[in-house]
Amino acid sequence: MSEFIELEQIDGAVKIIRSRIGVQPRVGMILGSGLGTLAESVKDAVTIPYGDLPPWPVSTVEGHHGQLVIGKLEGQEVLVMQGRSHYYEGYSMPQIGFPVRVMQRLGVEILIVTNAAGAVNPNFEPGDVMLITDHLNLLGMAGESPLRGPNFDEIGPRFPDMGFAYDRELGELSRQVAEENGFALQEGVYVCLAGPTFETPADLRFLKAIGVDAVGMSTVPEVTVAVHGGMRSLGLSTISNKANLDGNTITSHEEVLEAGKIVLPKLTQIVTGVLQKL
Ligand code: HPA
Numbered sequence: 001m002s003e004f005i006e007l008e009q010i011d012g013a014v015k016i017i018r019s020r021i022g023v024q025p026r027v028g029m030i031l032g033s034g035l036g037t038l039a040e041s042v043k044d045a046v047t048i049p050y051g052d053l054p055p056w057p058v059s060t061v062e063g064h065h066g067q068l069v070i071g072k073l074e075g076q077e078v079l080v081m082q083g084r085s086h087y088y089e090g091y092s093m094p095q096i097g098f099p100v101r102v103m104q105r106l107g108v109e110i111l112i113v114t115n116a117a118g119a120v121n122p123n124f125e126p127g128d129v130m131l132i133t134d135h136l137n138l139l140g141m142a143g144e145s146p147l148r149g150p151n152f153d154e155i156g157p158r159f160p161d162m163g164f165a166y167d168r169e170l171g172e173l174s175r176q177v178a179e180e181n182g183f184a185l186q187e188g189v190y191v192c193l194a195g196p197t198f199e200t201p202a203d204l205r206f207l208k209a210i211g212v213d214a215v216g217m218s219t220v221p222e223v224t225v226a227v228h229g230g231m232r233s234l235g236l237s238t239i240s241n242k243a244n245l246d247g248n249t250i251t252s253h254e255e256v257l258e259a260g261k262i263v264l265p266k267l268t269q270i271v272t273g274v275l276q277k278l
Helices: 007-020 036-041 093-106 168-180 201-209 220-228 253-277
Strands: 027-031 043-049 067-073 076-082 110-119 129-136 186-192 214-216 232-242
Touching: 007 043, 007 093, 027 036, 027 093, 036 067, 036 076, 036 253, 076 093, 093 220, 110 220, 110 253, 129 168, 129 253, 168 232, 168 253, 186 220, 186 232, 214 232, 220 232, 232 253
Parallel strands: 027 076, 027 110, 110 232, 129 186, 186 214
Antiparallel strands: 043 067, 067 076, 110 214, 129 232
C-alpha cells in the first residue's frame, strides 16, 4: 500500500457499506477505550467488521471492538465505530483518518468522538467528562498529520482552518444535557500524544505548562480529517485517571478500562441527549 490513502480505496469501502445498509447515516460516532457499549443500543443494527473494509485499521487493543454498527439511535441514523485504532499500533496517520474519510464520502455530517484521557488539570477527577473545546496538535506540529500527502480537492482544501475544530453548537447542546441530568461537565484542551507509554512526570509538567487539560492517544487525527471535510465535530473525553504530575502514582490500562465503566452512564446521557436535540 502507498503511504497515503487513495480516493478509490475510500470509495471501495463506501460501496461495500452501501451495499449492506438501507439508510443514510447522518451522525458518525467513534467510541474509545471501554466506551463501546453504547453501540449495543443501536436499533435495526447492521454490523460490519473493520476487516471487511480494507485498509480500515483494525484495533488490536483490549477494550476496543472492531466493527461498524449502523442503525438508529435516539431517532438519528448513526454509524458507530465500536472501537478505534491508534497511531501507536503502527498505522500511518492517513490510515487512522481513513474511517472518517469513508464517513465523509457516505454523507455523514456530524462526528461525535469519545476517548479516555488522563487529567492534567488538577480540578478534574476520574469519572468526570470533559467537553473538548480545542486540541493541541503536538503530533501534527512534529510532522505527523493525517492530511500529509496529496490533497483530496473534492473533499476539502489544502490548508484547512482549525479555528472552529469543535463545533460550538454541539458543545452548547452537551452543556445543556449535562445540566438537565444534574452533573458537571468539565471543559478544556485535549492533547494527543503518540503513546503507547503513559507520560513521565516531566512530560506532564510540560503539558500543564503549555495549557493542556487532558491527555490521550487519539481523537486529534480523526477531528483533523473531519474538519478538512467540513464535518461538525463533538469531542468528549472521559477522565480515567489523574495525571501523575508528582511521580507518586501509577497509571495502567486496567485503570482506564475500569474508569470507563464508571463514567459510561454520564457519557451515554450526553451522547443520547445530544442526538435527541439534533
Ligand atoms: N495518558 C495518556 N492517555 C491516557 C491516559 C493518560 O493518563 N489515561 C487514559 N488515556
